[in-house]
Amino acid sequence: MDKVLLKSKTKLIRWLKLDWIIILQHVQEHEFITTQEYGNLMITAPTEGVIKLLDIIHGKGENVCRNFLNLLKNNDVNEFSPELRKWIKTVDTSETANTAGQSGIQVTSNICASDGGHVFSPIITGSTLGSFEMNMTFAPSAKSNVPANFQKHDRDCKRRENCNRSIQDYQKFLKANTSQLVQNVKMIDSILDDLDLHKESVANVRAKSTRQMKMRELLDCVNCESLAKDLVNTLFKHEKSLMKELQY
Template sequence: MDILLKNKIELIRWLKSDWNIILQHVQVHELITTTEYDNLKSMTVPTDVVINLLDIIHGKGENVCRNFLNLLKNDDVNEFSPELRKWIKTVDTSVQKPDKDCEKREAKRSIQETANTAGQSGIQVTCKISATDGGHVFSPIITGSTLSSNGININMPANCKYYQKFLKANTGQLVQKVKNIDPIIDDLDLHSESVANVRANPTRQMKMRELLDCVNCESIAKDLVNALFKLEESLMKELQK
């Protein structure tokens, strides 16, 4: 969550005084792995411990950040810092509903495409895009489509309603068939540690599986799907059939 990054300096100041207790809590609540815990525990400078802990939590995505902030709301966790206790009570960690007006504006902007004609500079076309069989239209990224008076109709499978569900439903195919993994990683805004973990795998299949394991929120899933459409277009068309 952005709030974790925006308040990082204050959190470092509040948490470093009792960093050992914080480590115990995040380990018990499984917000960090045993390896991550051991690495943090081996550090001798409290400030370094807290900085690295916050970086790890932030790199794990929206859900882990939210769970960490909820953990800080517990009185037995924040009792050592009155400032932390006062601040954390003001933090909204509820799951925010999508801004429908924003979605509509973004959809309207995305579907305005310029269709080039021979010898002409092109025309502006605004089309309505719909999905059949209860499906959902991604982003959208349109390739090889035709225009008609009825607009553009894109058939999407029912399991594509959400980005994460789509990736999970097609994990086997993606692991076996995705080839351009390194360029895909470059297109994603992942934490440097996550990127290093993916690239460390010896085969592209293992890299892809590790990359899918990093998808722990809908925004990352959306970015990955868009990158797949961009770099693995034929495979994505195959998965849509």
């Protein structure tokens, strides 16, 4: 969906600027943007505002882009533009839309095995991806060819997965521990470096004068479960002691 948004950007700018303020209200109502982003967009001219809004939506990932396009399908949202209403009906926003119509997809797995393990990496071809079998032989006596740093990275990832395994709702976890996170997270710059956030969101966080304000702004940017999960994983990486304390 992010590709659909990008390829249709000029058309959307032309349509959405016609009723910019109402569009902005719908976007805020569905929590696609933060309170600060809403305030910044409210004082922006229609054309520039739509451009910035689309950039923000695009930067928040596939799910937010899909939800935004679904919002545009509502009659009370697109009623001001017959062209928009006609176009949005042709957009497939289902979760399988990205693979529809594709053929000859090739996925090659790149797998390393430690302790002398041998993995036969499968190649999957076809328009749909179903189940596949992977045969593996294991030679305990063989010397491992896996680089030490790769094994260490793998162990670190498993440790982080074990640490946050009990968290079922990442957004709920962050909301419940907002006060503790704001007061105690110190490695905010390192956390920002590891997160895939929109450049404008990162700039807004870094612009704050104290680490507490930075952390609060960062939490405001988390508006979907996938981004919340990424933030929690990154917090376990850089603030392990604090996160263990909050989890138990």
